[in-house]
C-alpha cells in the first residue's frame with residue numbers, strides 16, 4: 001500500500017489564523033482559547049455527572065458530524081471522540097487508512113475537499129505532522145490533531161483538566177517528565193508555555209524533544225528545563241509523568257529499552273516528588289517498562305481519571321471548533 005502522500009511544507013501559523021477553527025496544536029490555539037475550552041469541558045462534565053436532563057447540553061451539536069481518520073491504532077481517542085460528539089447530539093464516522101481510498105493513494109488534499117462536503121469537522125491521527133497541515137490547508141471545516149509523531153494536544157487538554165481536578169490550578173506548579181522526548185513530551189512543552197507551569201524534562205541525551213520546540217519555549221520565557229537526570233527533575237515535583245518507551249511507528253528503535261530503563265517511574269523515583277504528587281500517563285502503559293505496577297496502580301496514580309477526561313475535554317474542543325457561539 002502506498003503511504004499517504006505529503007505536499008510541500010505549509011505555514012502552520014497561517015493555517016491556525018484562518019477563519020476555520022482548527023485545533024492543530026496548543027501553541028497555535030493560545031492560552032485564552034485553551035482556558036475557554038477547558039472551562040466548557042468542565043461545565044459539560046459537571047452537567048453530565050449530575051444527570052440533569054434540564055442542564056445537559058445534549059443538543060449543542062445536533063445535526064453535526066465528525067469524521068475521524070486513523071492512520072495509527074487508537075482506543076481512547078477513537079472511543080472518547082465518538083462518545084463526546086454523540087453525547088452532544090452529533091454523529092461520528094470513522095475512516096481507517098487501509099480501508100479507505102487514502103490507503104490506495106487518494107491525496108490528503110482531495111480527501112479534505114470531499115469530507116468537507118459531508119461533515120462539520122475532521123479529526124486526524126497520523127504519522128507526519130505535514131499530513132495534518134495538508135488536511136487543514138484543504139479542508140473547509142475544522143481539523144483536529146488526534147496525535148502525530150510530533151504532538152498530542154488533545155491528550156494534554158485532558159491532562160491539565162485532570163491535574164487541576166486533583167491539585168488545583170496548574171499555574172506555577174512543577175511537572176516532571178521522565179522518559180522519551182516524544183510527541184507527548186513536546187505537547188507538555190507547549191502546555192508549560194500556555195498554562196504557565198514549570199516543566200522539567202528528564203530525557204536521555206539520545207532521545208531529546210525537538211530542539212525547535214525547546215527553543216520556542218525559551219524564547220517565550222517558559223520555565224522548561226531539560227536534564228538527563230530523573231532524580232533532578234522529579235525532586236519536589238507536583239506531578240510525575242511518563243509515556244511508552246516505543247511510540248507507534250518507532251519499532252526500529254528497540255535500543256530505547258536500554259536508554260530508557262533508568263527513567264522508569266518506580267516507587268523510589270516517585271518518593272522524590274512531593275508527598276501529594278500525582279502520577280500521570282496518557283496510556284496505553286507497559287507495566288514494568290516505563291512505570292512499575294506499584295506506581296500506576298497505586299494511590300498517587302490518576303491515570304483512569306486522565307483517560308476519562310479525554311471525553312470531557314474533547315467536548316470542549318468539539319464545541320470550540322464546530323459551534324463556539326454556543327460555548328460560554
Ligand code: CP
Nearest residue numbers: 074075076077282283
Ligand atoms: N492516549 C491515547 O491517545 O490513547 P489511544 O492511543 O488509545 O487513543
Ligand code: NVA
Nearest residue numbers: 182243247248282283
Ligand atoms: N507516545 C505514544 C502516545 C500514545 C497515545 C505514541 O505515539 O505511541
